[in-house]
Amino acid sequence: MAERKEAHFIIENQVEELAVLFDKIEELAETWQWSVPLTMNINLVLEEAVSNVIFYSFDDERKHEIIIYISIQENELTIVISDDGKPFDPTSAQLPDVELKTEDRPVGGLGIFLISKIMNSVSYTRKNKLNILTLTKTI
Amino acid sequence: MNLTNEKIGDFTVLHIEGRIDTTNFSQFESEINRLFDAGEMNIVFDCSGLHYISSSGLRVFLIAQKKTLPINGKLHLCKLQPAIKEIFDISGFSSIFKIFETQESALKS
Numbered sequence: 001m002a003e004r005k006e007a008h009f010i011i012e013n014q015v016e017e018l019a020v021l022f023d024k025i026e027e028l029a030e031t032w033q034w035s036v037p038l039t040m041n042i043n044l045v046l047e048e049a050v051s052n053v054i055f056y057s058f059d060d061e062r063k064h065e066i067i068i069y070i071s072i073q074e075n076e077l078t079i080v081i082s083d084d085g086k087p088f089d090p091t092s093a094q095l096p097d098v099e100l101k102t103e104d105r106p107v108g109g110l111g112i113f114l115i116s117k118i119m120n121s122v123s124y125t126r127k128n129k130l131n132i133l134t135l136t137k138t139i
Numbered sequence: 140m141n142l143t144n145e146k147i148g149d150f151t152v153l154h155i156e157g158r159i160d161t162t163n164f165s166q167f168e169s170e171i172n173r174l175f176d177a178g179e180m181n182i183v184f185d186c187s188g189l190h191y192i193s194s195s196g197l198r199v200f201l202i203a204q205k206k207t208l209p210i211n212g213k214l215h216l217c218k219l220q221p222a223i224k225e226i227f228d229i230s231g232f233s234s235i236f237k238i239f240e241t242q243e244s245a246l247k248s
Contacts (some may be wrong), residue, residue, distance in 0.1 A: 003174055009217035015162060016162065018160065018161055019162055020160050022160075022231075036222070037221075037222045040190070040191055040222050041222075043191065044191070044193055044226070047160055047193045048193060048194055051161045051193075051195075085237060097233075098229075098231025099231060099234075100231070101206050101235075102201070102205060102208060102235045103205065103208060105201060105231075105235065106196050107197070107201055107202055107205075110197055110198065110230055111193075111194040113230065114193075114194055114226070114229070114230060116199075116228075117229045136196060
């Protein structure tokens with residue numbers, strides 16, 4: 001059985017921290033030998049999920065930590081994103097109708113839609129005052 | 140992200156290099172608004188150097204398209220890398236925009 005690989009990153013709830021996250025993912029992709037398209041997709045999924053947390057989970061002005069766990073077992077990639085903000089379930093958002101014409105397309109809602117298309121499963125739980133978003137993908 | 144533009148015939152060709160994401164999309168949005176304000180309503184986005192886009196960047200493209208529709212402007216995209224084309228496909232943006240393989244064909248249409 002293939003060895004389980006794990007990594008985790010902690011970032012603060014600031015938009016600028018996304019750049020730090022991208023660098024860490026690029027490094028991880030090199031170590032774990034991901035293809036360029038896989039790296040781009042994981043980067044994208046993390047940006048969409050983590051920016052949602054940064055924009056919507058916190059009402060106060062304080063610093064918060066967002067913890068991102070990434071693991072691979074066999075060919076299953078799992079990403080868990082955890083934060084201590086207010087309850088926020090991104091899976092409850094209404095997904096955009098991508099068939100609509102330009103004039104009728106709303107400009108929001110694409111982030112969670114892209115996540116759901118790229119990953120095989122997306123689930124949310126609230127536990128011990130933490131938002132926990134779990135994403136899996138067969139690679 | 141690095142943006143450069145050149146005037147070719149009726150079009151302004153905007154070359155996009157690098158990534159458009161949540162940290163820098165406003166730079167891209169400002170450049171498009173600057174072109175619109177200068178009266179440039181036909182734009183070809185040369186995406187050969189664009190290697191990453193997130194929903195923040197897609198949103199800017201959509202807003203730009205919504206602005207050009209009432210004034211009969213043209214927003215054409217060309218030379219999308221396969222991974223970027225896939226993002227446009229799954230988000231339904233490939234049917235919203237005219238996407239061309241080459242800059243020449245984007246300028247002729």
